[in-house]
Amino acid sequence: MRNLEEDENGVEEEEFQKKEKRKGKHDKPKPWDDDPNIDHWKVEKFDPSWNEGGMLEVSSFSTLFPQYREKYLQEAWPTVKSALKQYGIACELNLVEGSMTVSTTRKTRDPYIIIKARDLIRLLSRSVSAPQAIKILDDEMQCDIIKISGLVRNKERFVKRRQHLVGPNSATLKALEILTGCYILVQGNTVAAMGSFKGLKQIRRIVEECMLNKMHPVYNIKILMMKKELEKNPELAQENWDRFLPKFKKKNVKQKKFNSKQKKAYTPFPPPQQPSKIDIQLETGEYFLSNKRKSAKIWQEKREKQAEKTAENKRKREEAFIPPKEPVNPVNKSEDANNNVADITKSLKKKTEKLGKRKSEENLNAETYIMGSSEHASGKKSKKQRSSA
Numbered sequence: 001m002r003n004l005e006e007d008e009n010g011v012e013e014e015e016f017q018k019k020e021k022r023k024g025k026h027d028k029p030k031p032w033d034d035d036p037n038i039d040h041w042k043v044e045k046f047d048p049s050w051n052e053g054g055m056l057e058v059s060s061f062s063t064l065f066p067q068y069r070e071k072y073l074q075e076a077w078p079t080v081k082s083a084l085k086q087y088g089i090a091c092e093l094n095l096v097e098g099s100m101t102v103s104t105t106r107k108t109r110d111p112y113i114i115i116k117a118r119d120l121i122r123l124l125s126r127s128v129s130a131p132q133a134i135k136i137l138d139d140e141m142q143c144d145i146i147k148i149s150g151l152v153r154n155k156e157r158f159v160k161r162r163q164h165l166v167g168p169n170s171a172t173l174k175a176l177e178i179l180t181g182c183y184i185l186v187q188g189n190t191v192a193a194m195g196s197f198k199g200l201k202q203i204r205r206i207v208e209e210c211m212l213n214k215m216h217p218v219y220n221i222k223i224l225m226m227k228k229e230l231e232k233n234p235e236l237a238q239e240n241w242d243r244f245l246p247k248f249k250k251k252n253v254k255q256k257k258f259n260s261k262q263k264k265a266y267t268p269f270p271p272p273q274q275p276s277k278i279d280i281q282l283e284t285g286e287y288f289l290s291n292k293r294k295s296a297k298i299w300q301e302k303r304e305k306q307a308e309k310t311a312e313n314k315r316k317r318e319e320a321f322i323p324p325k326e327p328v329n330p331v332n333k334s335e336d337a338n339n340n341v342a343d344i345t346k347s348l349k350k351k352t353e354k355l356g357k358r359k360s361e362e363n364l365n366a367e368t369y370i371m372g373s374s375e376h377a378s379g380k381k382s383k384k385q386r387s388s389a
Contacts, residue, residue, distance in 0.1 A: 043139045043140060045139060046109070046110045046112075046113075046139070048109040048110075050109075051109045051110070051111065052109075054106055054107070054108060054109060055104045055106075055108050055111065058103055058104055058105075059103065059104050059114045060101060060102065060103030060104070060114075061101070061102055061103075061114070061117070061118035061121070062099050062100065062101040062102075062121075063099065063100055063118075063121050063122055063125050064097075064098055064099050064125065065098055065099070065100060065124065065125035066098075066125070067098065069124070069125065069127065070095060070098070073093060073100070073124065074093070074095070076124075076129075076130035077091075077093050079130055079131075079134070080120070080124070080130055080133075080134065083134045083137065084102065084117055084120075084137075087108065087110060087113045087117075087137065088104070088105050088106075088107030088108035088109060088113075089102055089103070089104065089105070089108060089113060089114065089117045090102070090103050090104075090105050091103075091117070091121075100121040100124065100125065101121075102114065102117040102118060102120070102121055113137070116136055116137050117137075119136050119143045120133050120134065120136050120137065122143075122145060123136060123143060123145075123192055123194070126145060126185070126187055126188075126190055126192045127185065127187040127188075127192075128185055128192050128194075132183060132194070135194065136194060140196070141194060141195070142194070142195065142196065142197055142200060143192070143193065143194045143200075144192075144193045144200040144203070144204060145190050145191070145192050145193075146190060146191040146192075146193065146203075146204055146207050146208070147189065147190055148162065148189060148190065148191060148207065148211045149189035149190075151208065151211040151212055152211055152212075158211075161210055161211050161213065162186060162211070164210055164216060164217055165186055165191070165207065165210055165217055166186055167217070172217050172218065172221070173186065175221050176203065176206065176217065176220075176221065179221065179224040179225065179228065180195060180199035180202050180203055180224070181195055181196060181199050182194060182195025182196070182199040182200060182203055183195060184203060191203075191207050202224070205220075206220045215248065219246075219248045222246060223245055223246065226241075226244060226245055226246065227241065227245070230244060
């Protein structure tokens with residue numbers, strides 16, 4: 001009996017081991033994993049021989065475009081059509097509905113090209129030029145259309161922040177294009193970008209931070225420039241770059257809020273009820289008048305107001321023709337007049353005396369002047385000598 005039980009237990013264990021699934025049994029190292037000659041991130045160009053049978057079903061995408069793009073799309077549609085024809089994609093421009101449609105055909109071999117064609121018509125509807133939009137058909141080129149309309153509610157703030165992305169003379173936009181290696185177009189409520197996955201990820205983050213007022217694009221440009229310089233150094237390839245990157249803190253100056261409304265004193269009683277129109281008519285006695293007399297009174301009041309207004313307008317018009325008041329010279333009194341005459345005579349006498357002295361000085365000869373000065377000096381000496389004696 002024991003042997004039978006042991007045999008049964010052994011069989012059960014073997015069956016359990018067979019049923020048990022081991023995770024990662026296929027995750028064995030492959031010979032091409034560590035091969036340095038193979039680039040695992042490279043997207044190989046599609047070969048039509050990989051899908052000779054073509055597509056089993058028709059796939060199609062359509063998108064609407066604004067009215068202002070109608071004329072340009074009509075002109076550029078032949079180039080778009082010829083570009084898509086190379087990949088076996090049919091396209092249609094419907095001007096009545098204002099839509100563009102792309103769909104697969106029997107000649108289509110690449111299954112992913114219909115997604116690229118969908119991105120192409122989306123870019124064309126967002127004002128991207130046809131030669132630039134056709135580049136999306138390449139396998140290495142990707143696109144991203146960022147909606148920015150719902151990030152800001154106020155229209156003025158939205159326009160101001162959108163202008164931060166563009167910058168003066170599109171300088172900020174050009175700097176972002178150079179640093180990220182992507183094509184960027186700001187149009188209306190969207191930002192269209194074309195480039196690599198890495199660049200598109202950076203652009204989306206920068207655009208969202210700008211529109212949400214988290215960080216100005218200029219600061220992001222500085223950070224990208226620092227990263228580009230750090231990439232050149234192979235020693236810092238495996239290190240964290242946070243210590244090298246600048247950290248920008250947002251500084252919001254809090255403005256003092258002035259309460260214009262003064263708080264009224266609290267009263268538990270409600271405010272008194274305002275009189276209604278009927279109450280006012282009862283007080284004035286107008287309520288008991290007939291309709292004819294009421295209308296006559298209203299008309300009389302209207303006439304009085306009109307008369308006041310016309311009189312005021314007339315007064316304003318006449319003000320322009322009123323001459324300004326001229327300054328009147330006050331009449332001098334007799335005493336003031338006499339005083340003025342005396343002052344004038346004194347000043348004249350002084351002037352005549354000065355003129356007489358000048359003439360006498362001019363008539364003097366040089367010899368008489370010298371002799372007079374010498375006599376005057378000798379007289380002075382004699383006086384000094386007398387005093388000393």
